Amino acid sequence: EDKVVQSPLSLVVHEGDTVTLNCSYEVTNFRSLLWYKQEKKAPTFLFMLTSSGIEKKSGRLSSILDKKELSSILNITATQTGDSAIYLCAVDWRNTGTASKLTFGTGTRLQVTL
């Protein structure tokens, strides 16, 4: 059965700290791994990773994929209260002849305090 596991489930840090969120997966016909941020509304897209070892970066956020270890990490440096959210990891996969689909992890709830 395809699955995506995220850790930790929740995290409380102080503003300015650096955090690392983890995602591991077991899926067949892997296409890509995605990270989304969800505040009190719809998930918003952060990164898509397809190649192992290539870091994607956007401001204070960065992510990297390790296809050998079937995992990914999302780093946030110099955290701010606006980073407080649920961070979702998803894997895009596709069986032959069908549309690609996403399988999501349950998310990591990050709370950044002053």
Added chain:
Amino acid sequence: DAGITQSPRHKVTETGTPVTLRCHQTENHRYMYWYRQDPGHGLRLIHYSYGVKDTDKGEVSDGYSVSRSKTEDFLLTLESATSSQTSVYFCAMRRGGSPVDTQYFGPGTRLTVL
């Protein structure tokens, strides 16, 4: 994402009543998806569509049906709502091609079945 809307945004209904949720996109994308989000389960795929009148089941399709008579509209119907279908429902569309081929989400519908 501004290109995808959902209606209604909130609904309270009673067990046994039919309910239809609407997803509308303005970008003419082929692929659309319905998810439900529950605590401890993350986002789970209910049904998806790969074109007008072309739909298929996801991992939690029991009790749900869908229809897509126009590219821009994807309807999710609960034929006879049950309390276990109380959830937040998200619609997504897939923007294919470069630079990022992934799914973008509507604002969600919070459904309560009493």
